[in-house]
Amino acid sequence: MEVLVFLVPLAIMLGAIGLMGFLWSLKNGQYDDLDGAAWRAIADDEPAESSNG
Amino acid sequence: MQSTLDFSHYLKNAGPGLLHLELAVEGINCAGCMAKIERNLSKIPDVTSARVNLTDRRLALEWKEGAIDPATFVDRLAELGYKAYPFERADAETKEAERAGALLRRLGVAAFAAMNVMMLSIPVWSGNVSDMLPEQRDFFHWLSALIVLPAAAYSAQPFFSSAFAALRARGVNMDVPISIGIALALGMSLVETASHADHAYFDAAIMLIAFLLAGRYLDQNMRRRTRAFAGNLAALKAETATKFFGDDEVRTVPVAAIRPGDIVLLRPGERSAVDGNVVSGRSEIDQSLITGETKPETAVAGSAVYAGTLVRSGTLRVRVAAAAEETLLAEISRLLENALQSRSHYLRLAERAARLYAPVVHATAFLTMLGWLIAGATIHDSIVTAIAVLIITCPCALGLAIPAVQTVASGALFGSGVLLNSGDAIERLALVDRVIFDKTGTLTLPELDVANAAAIPAAVFALAGRVALSSRHPVAAAVARAAKATSPLEGIEEEPGQGVHGMLDGREIRLGRPVYCGADDEANAILSRDPEASVVAFRHGADCHVFAVRQRLRPDAASVVEKLRQYGIAVEVVSGDREPAVRMAAQSLGIREWRAEVTPVDKIARINELAAQGFKVLMVGDGLNDAPALAAAYASMSPVSATHLSQSVADAVFLGERLAPVGLAIAISRKALLLMRQNLWLAVVYNALAVPIAIAGVVTPLIAAAAMSGSSLLVMLNALRARFHQKETF
Numbered sequence: 001m002e003v004l005v006f007l008v009p010l011a012i013m014l015g016a017i018g019l020m021g022f023l024w025s026l027k028n029g030q031y032d033d034l035d036g037a038a039w040r041a042i043a044d045d046e047p048a049e050s051s052n053g
Numbered sequence: 054m055q056s057t058l059d060f061s062h063y064l065k066n067a068g069p070g071l072l073h074l075e076l077a078v079e080g081i082n083c084a085g086c087m088a089k090i091e092r093n094l095s096k097i098p099d100v101t102s103a104r105v106n107l108t109d110r111r112l113a114l115e116w117k118e119g120a121i122d123p124a125t126f127v128d129r130l131a132e133l134g135y136k137a138y139p140f141e142r143a144d145a146e147t148k149e150a151e152r153a154g155a156l157l158r159r160l161g162v163a164a165f166a167a168m169n170v171m172m173l174s175i176p177v178w179s180g181n182v183s184d185m186l187p188e189q190r191d192f193f194h195w196l197s198a199l200i201v202l203p204a205a206a207y208s209a210q211p212f213f214s215s216a217f218a219a220l221r222a223r224g225v226n227m228d229v230p231i232s233i234g235i236a237l238a239l240g241m242s243l244v245e246t247a248s249h250a251d252h253a254y255f256d257a258a259i260m261l262i263a264f265l266l267a268g269r270y271l272d273q274n275m276r277r278r279t280r281a282f283a284g285n286l287a288a289l290k291a292e293t294a295t296k297f298f299g300d301d302e303v304r305t306v307p308v309a310a311i312r313p314g315d316i317v318l319l320r321p322g323e324r325s326a327v328d329g330n331v332v333s334g335r336s337e338i339d340q341s342l343i344t345g346e347t348k349p350e351t352a353v354a355g356s357a358v359y360a361g362t363l364v365r366s367g368t369l370r371v372r373v374a375a376a377a378e379e380t381l382l383a384e385i386s387r388l389l390e391n392a393l394q395s396r397s398h399y400l401r402l403a404e405r406a407a408r409l410y411a412p413v414v415h416a417t418a419f420l421t422m423l424g425w426l427i428a429g430a431t432i433h434d435s436i437v438t439a440i441a442v443l444i445i446t447c448p449c450a451l452g453l454a455i456p457a458v459q460t461v462a463s464g465a466l467f468g469s470g471v472l473l474n475s476g477d478a479i480e481r482l483a484l485v486d487r488v489i490f491d492k493t494g495t496l497t498l499p500e501l502d503v504a505n506a507a508a509i510p511a512a513v514f515a516l517a518g519r520v521a522l523s524s525r526h527p528v529a530a531a532v533a534r535a536a537k538a539t540s541p542l543e544g545i546e547e548e549p550g551q552g553v554h555g556m557l558d559g560r561e562i563r564l565g566r567p568v569y570c571g572a573d574d575e576a577n578a579i580l581s582r583d584p585e586a587s588v589v590a591f592r593h594g595a596d597c598h599v600f601a602v603r604q605r606l607r608p609d610a611a612s613v614v615e616k617l618r619q620y621g622i623a624v625e626v627v628s629g630d631r632e633p634a635v636r637m638a639a640q641s642l643g644i645r646e647w648r649a650e651v652t653p654v655d656k657i658a659r660i661n662e663l664a665a666q667g668f669k670v671l672m673v674g675d676g677l678n679d680a681p682a683l684a685a686a687y688a689s690m691s692p693v694s695a696t697h698l699s700q701s702v703a704d705a706v707f708l709g710e711r712l713a714p715v716g717l718a719i720a721i722s723r724k725a726l727l728l729m730r731q732n733l734w735l736a737v738v739y740n741a742l743a744v745p746i747a748i749a750g751v752v753t754p755l756i757a758a759a760a761m762s763g764s765s766l767l768v769m770l771n772a773l774r775a776r777f778h779q780k781e782t783f
Contacts, residue, residue, distance in 0.1 A: 004189075015172075017394070026161065031157065034107045039084030039107065043087075
């Protein structure tokens, strides 16, 4: 059961990292445009120069 | 012809040497538009960032200061086929967005805490039935306390502060039992942990907070979206004014930059964006948006004009007045205030549920404690059981039941062209049993239209439309619009107060007053048949035609009125316009109840009269004169073309040319209210099942957690049914 001594703090630390990640993404505006973000994921990175619509 | 817009009001500094501009863009509706706009605008040299927000339909631009005129962006977007308008975030929207952000942050904290505590709780639950050492259990409980107490203190603040405010006002809202439940659950768990007991409810408490915050966030996010959309509409309506800088120089500035005392220029065909008094000039003005009266009046120096007034013939210089000084507006604002006060008496479904709920729950918990004491249990055990009752009855599902339905239903409404101003509007719209329509701009379209288009040869119509493009007169503009003309004829000149003329194929071409075109007889023939119409004549050589231009009923008005009747809703027309016009509109729609030349005060009187008879009235109107009535009615809707004031007072705003959204709003709301009631009953049934277990004293933290998430899920799934609305044929 000594394993708890480092497993529990480790688990809590991982949770805390997750929370920090969420708060960072929130502050960074990651949830401002959910509809757009869904499409950006599948958009081409470098669109061809000639295509215009 | 038009001075360019002065953008300086909208520009913001975004760091050293960088400028930031937000544009509301009309027509962004797919990922393709997003990519196209971003790609093309990023190509402009010196643009550092161009980012489209697809949810809010906006474009944020950043570029290096000094190099580019912001008008370039608008022109470039126009080339791509999008209309863009500079945009300023309204205070209300910023506040809603901040609140939504804060709730999401608290929700995140609560949800992460709940997840991590679960990780500690599950070993305890399984350990209780196997061979966990008491020391290990205590250790896990203390760890849970370490995570939950700070997380709860932070994330449950909205409930605590709201409950405190309600108690201070000697009232009760749903947050009172919630706060008491949370505080007692945490306090008891702490005491139990300190005394090495089996059960602690840290997990249930933080999970409760997380679920309730999810409900609050849904509610808040719906409000934020509506505000954002309303903000775009305001920008799309391009509320600008032509302001004098010095004696001759004029610049187009946003209305927000206009101050009382400024002088603005109003040209024929423009709508005033400000209230004020005419300094010089003379013109016919159309006050129909304000008073509902469609007959033009003449404005001279000293006459008052209001925001929404349409200038028809001449040019006016207007000194901007502070709104409150104006007698008409002051009167309307006073009526409005009274009406809004009376509406705040309306009790929302959630509030009514809370009023019933809190005393019942607290009494049950108290009786449980007394019962166990009488039955011979120890004080400690009795209190623990009573608190378990409070935890199990904590209105987790109740807190989600209504916001979840509201969110889904407002999404469905949004899809049918209805924007809600307030979440509880759904409840009120659902109960409506009588609809009062205003006529001008509500039953009729806000823009004028050609009534005798069928009697005019298509080629002549098209030509007249092209000529009409050169005139600013609203009646001519209606001809151009009806002919769908896009390319103006060259060499057409305007003769103020008469019409426009030019040459085509060696013959003179004229469009304007019947006298000007020598078409008095035809014009009089039309006017004798239809005294409400405005006429405009067109002559090309010997070829002469007269257009009858009038307000047209919304294309589906008759079928919507009929449909409403089938729903068991009585329909009537109450308008400020003259009797013949109102009678004609009402008769052609088959509406028997109508009133004409009604003042704002009498509109309210009519609504109150109906309310006294027990009717729940939906007022649909657009004018400034309708605003008090909109506020006084049980529920209210405005078309998107309505004055600002009316839109902000109305419960909902509907888009487009059709009247169908009014009927759809009622249909969807009725379905949503049904689901809300179902959800409340689901919550009651859940309590009826769970409470006896709690009273019996056999509730474990595992049962509490399972019951809580189970009931919340059930309520959420039921709310989603508001989405599968069968297509109504309005």
